[in-house]
Amino acid sequence: MANYAPNDAEAIVDRLAPAEARSALHIDLAALVANWRQLAMASAPAECAAVIKANAYGIGQGPAAQALYDAGCRSFFVASLEEAVAARASVPSAAIFVLDGLASNRLSVFAEYELIPVLSTPPQLAQWIEQAETHSNRLPAAIMVDTGMNRLGISAGELTTIDNVSRVPSRLPLTYVMSHLACADDPEDPKNFAQRTTFDQVRRLLPGAKASLANSAGIFLGQPYHYDLVRPGIAIYGGRANSQNPNPMRPVATVMARILQTRTVQRGETVGYGATWQATRTTRLATLACGYADGYFRCLSASTIRPAASVYIKGYYAPVIGRVSMDLMTIDISAIPEELVHPNVWAELMGTHVLLDDLADRAGTIGYEILTRIGHRFHRVYTGP
Numbered sequence: 001m002a003n004y005a006p007n008d009a010e011a012i013v014d015r016l017a018p019a020e021a022r023s024a025l026h027i028d029l030a031a032l033v034a035n036w037r038q039l040a041m042a043s044a045p046a047e048c049a050a051v052i053k054a055n056a057y058g059i060g061q062g063p064a065a066q067a068l069y070d071a072g073c074r075s076f077f078v079a080s081l082e083e084a085v086a087a088r089a090s091v092p093s094a095a096i097f098v099l100d101g102l103a104s105n106r107l108s109v110f111a112e113y114e115l116i117p118v119l120s121t122p123p124q125l126a127q128w129i130e131q132a133e134t135h136s137n138r139l140p141a142a143i144m145v146d147t148g149m150n151r152l153g154i155s156a157g158e159l160t161t162i163d164n165v166s167r168v169p170s171r172l173p174l175t176y177v178m179s180h181l182a183c184a185d186d187p188e189d190p191k192n193f194a195q196r197t198t199f200d201q202v203r204r205l206l207p208g209a210k211a212s213l214a215n216s217a218g219i220f221l222g223q224p225y226h227y228d229l230v231r232p233g234i235a236i237y238g239g240r241a242n243s244q245n246p247n248p249m250r251p252v253a254t255v256m257a258r259i260l261q262t263r264t265v266q267r268g269e270t271v272g273y274g275a276t277w278q279a280t281r282t283t284r285l286a287t288l289a290c291g292y293a294d295g296y297f298r299c300l301s302a303s304t305i306r307p308a309a310s311v312y313i314k315g316y317y318a319p320v321i322g323r324v325s326m327d328l329m330t331i332d333i334s335a336i337p338e339e340l341v342h343p344n345v346w347a348e349l350m351g352t353h354v355l356l357d358d359l360a361d362r363a364g365t366i367g368y369e370i371l372t373r374i375g376h377r378f379h380r381v382y383t384g385p
């Protein structure tokens, strides 16, 4: 693939998106791979996996998995069995872990695609041990232990009541004992150390098993949290993992939409549903081909009194005005030289100039939600690595 300057999403979609595309999503796989490498270096000698659940946080499971595999990633985590089966086609020889755990009637699917269940209840554990002892193909498993998240996982207390728990690692090919941090985005939170302490106690019950605790934010907590394998997701996709420090990752996804129409309104005129924005002076407007159906949150709407998110066009920022509707949104282009803004011109709604996490902050959510809600109407353009 051709090489492009990383900040040049506009030039890229101009060249690679068809003329009829009303909106485009550029995925910079070179940035994705650079982010993963940076995390792998920060956590070495621990192995660095990649979490590719939810369509690789919205950016596309197949291209993400293949690019990361080519960069050296050998372990992938997905949420569901369906996601795992899809991932197997992209990375035929990688380890694929299924975070949902084991659904009893799907044992044969795990076997057929050589998937690794993350066992999270005592019955799931018992069932996998049984199949490990009665079948000739002994398939590996991981165990999720709950150390304070209270979501999925065998609780640390429950584990001690399992008969001969210390023999579990010898009765099935146990690849990892795992747990998940609840507050790792805040390095000062005492729950991080508390969970690590509980995790170390749990590990003594399962001698010989390798260990995995850290998500993206956990990697930034430092070496004592890395163990044998780290499981970053959001940081690979350019999102902020740590709420305290500047985000060191490169943006991966750029959302672009075309201007469909421009117009000038006079003082007193209103814009959009509910007439929530009223012009206080003559204002030039542009209507963009993107709305909440595309994942641009309706709560990013702006009224006359509420300042809004901005989009980026050819070196200028243009604020959103009025309500975001299903397919369309309106921006104020008064500050942009007239010759630069006309129908078909691209606006960046999120990317290197409008950062994912700034947009998320404005929408009252997190980068994870913005990414995973990117809609299906975008023409997707992948470049690199």
Ligand SMILES: *Cc1c(COP(=O)(O)O)cnc(C)c1O
Pocket (backbone or CB within 6 Å): 051, 053, 099, 180, 214, 215, 216, 217, 231, 232, 233, 234, 235
């Ligand atoms: C989603 C998930 C991750 C990845 O978390 P990020 O915060 O995106 O790095 C890691 N481990 C488990 C169990 C998860 O569910």
